[in-house]
Amino acid sequence: MTEKIALDWRLRGQRYRLEGEECPHCGYAIFPPRDICPECHQPAKEPFQLSGRGEVYSYSELRHAPTGFEEYAPYTVALIKLEEGPMVTAQLTDIVPERVEIGMPVEMVTRRLRAQGDEGTLVYGYKFRPRLALA
């Protein structure tokens, strides 16, 4: 997989901090940023940081990984329904695979997504772990 340094850098706000947008017209929480509210279709550029708390909507343990992720297989990917509304696709981490279930509360952590060979940059981003303290 070719290194795409500018691409990874450009997405730092989303990957490290779950930076999205909030619609000033209808209050809809938007992630990732798309500048147009998917709910009311008005311009929506107000920055908004999501809490990173959510729950598992679905999950799967993946045994055959695509190029670039082979060394991590098997790993568990999930759809996470965030508290504020948006859903994201992400890996689960710090889990006992047998204990993962739909509805499980999770929280975002920053982890390494990918190493690009011995010499390449490390790509970091969000993963989700079982929520430590249920506030």
Added chain:
Amino acid sequence: MRDVAIIGIGQIPVGEHWDTSIRHLALGAAMNALQDANVAQVDAMYVGNMLSGHISGQEHLGAVVADFLGMAGVEALKVEAACASGAAALRVGLMAVASGMSDIVMVVGVEKMTDTSGQDTTAALAMAADAEYEISQGVSFVALNALLMRRYMHEYGWAREDFANFAVNAHANAVHNPHAMFPKAITAAAYNRAAIIADPVGLLDASPVCDGAAAVILAPLDVARSLSPAPVRVRASAIATDPIAMHDRPDPLALHAARLSSQRAYAAADIQAGDVDFFELHDAFTIMSALSLEAAGFAERGQGVRLALDGEIARDGRIPITTLGGLKARGHPVGATGIYQVVEAVLQLRGLAGAAQIPNARLGMTQNIGGSGATIITHILEAL
């Protein structure tokens, strides 16, 4: 707009064609279609393909196919819409003929998938999803379908075993298709025993990586009868889109673009779902069969699996699907699949499907899905 008919079909066997490059795959299908239509020249050709750039290092496929067919000079373009590229190319061809801009048009769907390693092909297929927010997380296409299947089982209470008959039915039908990659029957027990690739998706839930090409020739309906002894009329062509990332769809199990695309096609053809004699749906994974049957109006939400369990998807059932093997057993050479579906529908409507023939088939529907459902294209064909 002019009505359009299919006056010729061509296909090559789906499989691992180690000795054949992508251009020669396309040529094989194109030559067969030209011969079937008994025409030597076309006004334009549209090539449906997803992965030629990534896997064969070859873009600009319209010019390549036109050149090697000895037709350099003709209008030719590649059309891409992920796994729905074949049907997308057909739609472009239909627009060309319906508008009057071209008379005789060839549409070729082709995919060469076996020239890269399994991981590389897996990564290439994932490009149909959202590069920045899905692929970057390490999901594969199998995993996206696994996420859908697990949620579906959770919401509606089905077990993995309940999906077996989608695969069993596809393989039973493929036995009668000389162009199928897996023309052999499987049992539900084999389905249950199959290795898990991405839980709960097992090997026999998934369509195979393979090479293939299929082609059709289009003409205005009013001249089709003079050109072909058995033209098939295109009653409807409808395309719809949904958010590119599965996680951005309010209800990922709704397959909203399939619902829209089907409804637009029914309206254009002035029919209802119940009028369709058979349905070549996009069974890339068993869960997609269930969701497609629901979205197209053949089952209530959560009840698509029931049609398989009750045998209603078989040749003599209420809504026969994957009548010549589907993606599961004929094979799923992605950009070619949409055209294979149409070629098979034409065989059914001509009454030439052999032991797989649906008795008195008059109206057939095909549906080609791009990605996890972001582009869905429906065609309705009618025997004349």
